[in-house]
Amino acid sequence: xxxxxxxxxxxxxxxxxxxxxxxxxxxxxxxxxxxxxxxxxxxxxxxxxxxxxxxxxxxxxxxxxxxxxxxxxxxxxxxxxxxxxxxxxxxxxxxxxxxxxxxxxxxxxxxxxxxxxxxxxxxxxxxxxxxxxxxxxxxxxxxxxxxxxxxxxxxxxxxxxxxxxxxxxxxxxxxxxxxxxxxxxxxxxxxxxxxxxxxxxxxxxxxxxxxxxxxxxxxxxxxxxxxxxxxxxxxxxxxxxxxxxxxxxxxxxxxxxxxxxxxxxxxxxxxxxxxxxxxxxxxxxxxxxxxxxxxxxxxxxxxxxxxxxxxxxxxxxxxxxxxxxxxxxxxxxxxxxxxxxxxxxxxxxxx
Numbered sequence: 001x002x003x004x005x006x007x008x009x010x011x012x013x014x015x016x017x018x019x020x021x022x023x024x025x026x027x028x029x030x031x032x033x034x035x036x037x038x039x040x041x042x043x044x045x046x047x048x049x050x051x052x053x054x055x056x057x058x059x060x061x062x063x064x065x066x067x068x069x070x071x072x073x074x075x076x077x078x079x080x081x082x083x084x085x086x087x088x089x090x091x092x093x094x095x096x097x098x099x100x101x102x103x104x105x106x107x108x109x110x111x112x113x114x115x116x117x118x119x120x121x122x123x124x125x126x127x128x129x130x131x132x133x134x135x136x137x138x139x140x141x142x143x144x145x146x147x148x149x150x151x152x153x154x155x156x157x158x159x160x161x162x163x164x165x166x167x168x169x170x171x172x173x174x175x176x177x178x179x180x181x182x183x184x185x186x187x188x189x190x191x192x193x194x195x196x197x198x199x200x201x202x203x204x205x206x207x208x209x210x211x212x213x214x215x216x217x218x219x220x221x222x223x224x225x226x227x228x229x230x231x232x233x234x235x236x237x238x239x240x241x242x243x244x245x246x247x248x249x250x251x252x253x254x255x256x257x258x259x260x261x262x263x264x265x266x267x268x269x270x271x272x273x274x275x276x277x278x279x280x281x282x283x284x285x286x287x288x289x290x291x292x293x294x295x296x297x298x299x300x301x302x303x304x305x306x307x308x309x310x311x312x313x314x315x316x317x318x319x320x321x322x323x324x325x326x327x328x329x330x331x332x333x334x335x336x337x338x339x340x341x342x343x344x345x346x347x348x349x350x351x
Contacts, residue, residue: 029078039114042107043092047081048122056125058086058158058351061115063093063108065135065163065322073134075328076341083345086130087122089115093140096198102266108140109147116154126155128351132344134324135293136198138165142269142300149279159351161284161344164321167270167296169195169262170220171227172210175241176294183290186321191292195262205255213252214259220249223271231302232295270300278307284347285311286340288319314343 035046048057060080064073073090081088093107112131119126133141138161145160171177172192181188192210196203208214229243265271283304287297304311319336327337 029082032078032081034078039089039091039118040110042111042114044111045077045090045092046122047077047088047090049081049085053085053123056123056128058084058128058130058348059115059119059122059124060084060086060088060130060132060161060348061108061112061141062088062090063131063133063137063140064090065133065137066325072325076324079328079341080132080345080348083342084348086348087124097200101199101261104136105140105143105266109144112144112148113154119155128158129155130159130161130348130351131157132161132163132348133165134163135322136166138162139167139267139269141165142167143266145280146265146269146272146276149276157281159282159284159348160280161286161347162297162300163286163324163340163344164288164291164293164319165285165297165300166191166293167300168227168268169209169259170215170223170268170271171212173212173229173244174227174295174299175229175232175237176296177292178242179240180290180292180294180320183292183320186292188292196259199259199261199267201258201261205258208252208255209259209262212249214255215251215263216256217251219263226303227270227299229295232298236295236298270296270303274307277303277309280304280307280309282310282351283312284314284344286314286316286344288316288321288323288336288340290319291321293321312347314340314347316340 031050032047033050037044037046062073062077062080077088077090080086091108091111093104096104116126116129119129131141131145141160142162142165145157148154148157172188177188189206189210192206193203196206212220261267285297285301287294301311301313316336316339319340323334323337324340326333327341
């Protein structure tokens, strides 16, 4: 990808979108009414069953992952809407790096608030609103849930559904980052590179960030209780993990200044205080074994449970990061994608 960018053929993000945005379904879904609307000036696509409902439906706000367009998740959203009989709202937030951080969060938050205030227009039960996302979309869902806990003027979120979430920018040396550093489609160094592109920062500091040189010593010590390999269950450390030796860490203030936004709670919601985490709704967390972000999900699961939040956890032994982008593509679709979606759907149907 970088070679194509240097040759001026295309930018790396454009190439990634071309490869992963996929082909929208060529058929109309006879069971669903699908509309393109705007919620608080944010483009959304609303999926709901054509058949009348006996009572009010669930409402699912879906925040898609990556630097991709929402079309890449058309099949996913249709499937969730059909199988759960929910009204699904896919949020077309402004994409990075064209639009600067944190505009993506504000788009998702504003669309969510608009929907929460208008749920009756869609025959949605205000007590059954669910925030759902995959990858960085799961990061948005997490951050928005944390923001909304203090809003007394809005309905309470019923649940958050986090599919292979990325939740912290402190430690890129956790077991899953070591074990899956070269597993497609999200390599270890690519995580940091894309974070830097997302924040519109200098990508020359990738290696320093991988070594945690951007994290001040006092911050490293403060958050060690939450972000540490010690909090990862031993069964996840069997495959190619070596604890980081202290001498390899050296704080660099200039690197910190470049990338300090990565350490903000909005970008790294795993750093939220217990007072916020304890108020969060019932949660569903999905992790994949062959995913560098696996341990972010495991760490957040522990934080939620430690704070008395009910958590349903599904770990896919064969899955890898981004597998949902290939859902519904016939022979190109992985069985693990269907398992992931079916498990997610089953959780939503119980709410």
